[in-house]
Each structure stands twice: as structure tokens, then as C-alpha cells.
Amino acid sequence: MNLVDIPVKTLDKPTGMASALLVELHGHLNRLLSSGETHLIDLMSLPLSEADINELADLLGVGEVKATISSIGSSSIRETAYSGIWWVTHYGDDDKVLSELIEVTLVPQILVTHIDEVRHSAQMMANSLSGQENVN
């Protein structure tokens, strides 16, 4: 017997939450324009059904940027058809969704390289260059 054979049915119709979120996102886009204020919406903290999520994804559409991060599972960062609105999904190493965010910003925070890592890589490169000098 498969899961689909069990005759339990659940509601799977959009509830209208996606349209409400769109209104909220419009406000945040205007604030990004007027004052540079960024915003994050945690989709997992909202009572959204799968149908709501799908409707929101349809309403926001697909933009031209897509990035993937690999760190203990992957992360998918996609700009929506509305520039400045990003859809960020973090997965665990078992492909389970750990968190799902809508970020209203010019560049999502997770894409920006942290200054500590720049410092670390500069040190690593210095070590590498001094190693080459020693060889030569």
C-alpha cells in the first residue's frame, strides 16, 4: 500500500493569503525605494498551505537571477519577476526545506561575502604566494 492509497483528503485550495502578501510586499518595495530599508518575510512562520505557496510563486513569477549555495545541503536564491524581491530557500542535506524567506533587498544577505572570510582568504593567498616564492 502506498501513501496515495490511504483515502485521507486535506484542503488544497488557496486561501487568499498570497494576494494579501503581495500587498505587503508592494509596501516594502516602496520603502526600499524611498529609504533603502530592506525587509524579510519568513514564509514558514505564516499559516500558508502548499496551494498558497504555489499561488504566491505564480504571482511573483521568475526573474533573471538564480544562485545556488552548497553548504550542508543547498540554498536556492532566485530573484522574482519583481526586481528587488528575492525568494530564498534553505535545504538540509536531506533536501528538507529548513527555511523559506522572501527578501526585499538589492542583494540577499547570504550572497554577500563576509569581511572575516575576505580576511581569511587574503591570508590563505599570502601563504600560497610565499610558498610559490620559496619553490622558485
Next chain:
Amino acid sequence: MMTEEQVEKAETLGKSLISNGVSRRTFLKFCSTVASAMALPPAAAQAMAEKLSQATRQSVIWLSFQECTGCTESITRSHKPTLESLIFDFISLDYHHTLQAASGEAAEHAREEAQKAHKGKYILIVDGAIPVKDDGVYSTIAGITNLQMLKDVAKDAMAIVSVGTCAAFGGLPKASPNPTGAVAVSDIIKDKPIINIPGCPPIPVVMTGVLAHVLTFGIPELDIHGRPMAFFGESIHDRCYRRPFYDKGQFAKAFDDEGARKGWCLYEVGCKGPVTYNACATVKWNNGTSFPIQSGHGCIGCSEPDFWDKGSFYKALPQGQWGSAEGIAAAAAAGAALGIGAAALAKVHQNKGEG
């Protein structure tokens, strides 16, 4: 484990993780996951990542008393590294008699050394109830009663985390007739901050989230039972995906009737979701697969005090407190916003300590 001198010179988590190949993006991803699970403002993830990177590894002493080891199983269950398991990179687990390699005198010596090196700074995690009848003779470790060991270790702790319903509320050892006189940690220790993370067992990410919060923002906001509001602020019923059926008055009357097959509300077959505060309905179990109600069984209320002695798991909650199913159906049909009202009623019960 570090000596006092090494504690002073300990490097920050940020530096140590970069050296070990854990990127800042992984760090931020961990914090995003924790912030999401704890319903913190999403922007808190960035602040949490910055604070964690500046922190040093936190010493933790874990004491297991009258328990089944299910709580330890819950947090360590993963067979492969997961994002949640990163918490073990943020803490120094200096004593845990089930997990540590040392045994006997060496193990107890490790505990004493950790207490001395991190005096006033370590977090004490307790799972299991503490028997106090007959001076606590019913459970001992290395010849020391649980009661005495708790008092000895708690006195120099920064804070105590009671993991599982047994440590938080007495749990199954305390169930009637409670032959060993089992009590909760908070019944014995009165002069330290105590965070209760009940559940039988607790959800792994709840334990991870609370520890990450303590390391960064300090003790989280607690409810009247000492539980973090972030995970225990809403009832199972508040966040249950079957809630629309409750609001419409559509109930399963038996586990094999048409209502059960259609996935209707399990209130009438004994679900304790309306009076149980936990995150099962949102965080779920088994890597987010499902939770008991999703599997067709009512919530048994395992994160509430004395859940074992509150009557049958299969008996509907008392009428008067929640109203009969027929009454709910009639009110729903009349267009009353009963769902919201019921949730508000539960909040009142929680605030009054009746939840």
C-alpha cells in the same frame, strides 16, 4: 575539556569554524533556520550569526537522572551531519554519562574539572526527574544520589535547561502513585534561571534553538511553565492543519469512520491539541515528515505538566471547557468566529497556569 587558563585564551567560534571549513554562509543559514523555528524577527538571523561568531564555545554539563534516554536520542538521532547538529560545534559538552567515552571515576573527575574551570559560566542541562523520597536513594550515579548531584552542579551553573517532560515537570516517574517521590528540577533549585523544554521527547530543533538563543541573546522569553514562548506560545490546535475542520464542526467520531478517513478534526476522539503548547504542528517530526495528528492520532499532550494523570488519551476534553462538538458545529454554522475565540480561551488558560 579546557583548563581555566585555556578558557581565557579560547578563540572565537567564528575563527574556529572558518579554520574548520564551516563558512559564514553556513553559519547564517543555521541562524536563519533557528530564527525561523523560533519565530524571531527574520532579521534576527544576521544579528545571531554576528553574536555567535564572536562567542567562545559554551561549556555544558548534561546530567541524566530518572529518564529513558529518549531526550538524548532525540537530539543526537541524526546519523549524518545536519545543520541542526552544528550546535555541537558551538558547545563543549564536558559531561554526559551516556555519550562520553570516559566512565567511572574518570567521568566524575571530568565533571568536577568542568565545574571548576567554568564556575558560574556553564550551562547545566538535565534530563529526567529527581527522586526525593527516602533522601533520594532510588537513583544514584557513582554512589551520589541524583538529588545531591543536582544541588552540587546547579550551584555554579549560569543557567539550567530542563530537557524533557520528566526534568521539566516530573513526567512519567512522577505519575501516580509516584513510588520514588519524583519531582522536577524547578521543585528543588530555586535560585537559578531554569528553562523548561518539555516533550516526551522534545523536538530536536527546539533544543538547538534554545541553546543558540542562550548563547546569543540570553534567556528567551518564557511562559508561566518556564517554557520558551517561541516554541510553546501557541497550542497544537492553533497551528493544526486540521483546524478548518474544527471550525466547521467536522469531527471524526472513531478512528475508522468516514470523518477519520477524510482527515477531519480528532477533538472528539481525545485530541489534547487545544490545551497543549508545543511546536509539533509547525516543526513536525522525523525530519519534518509529520506529527501525530497528521498520522491520524490525537495529540496526547506530552509537553504539559502531569499529562499522564489527566485521564484517557482517547476521551474528549471536558465539555464546559471547550463545549460539545455539536455546540461548536452550531456556532460555526451561525458564523461565529469560534476558532479565534477558542484559541483566545486557550491563551487565557495558559496565562492562568491552567493550560
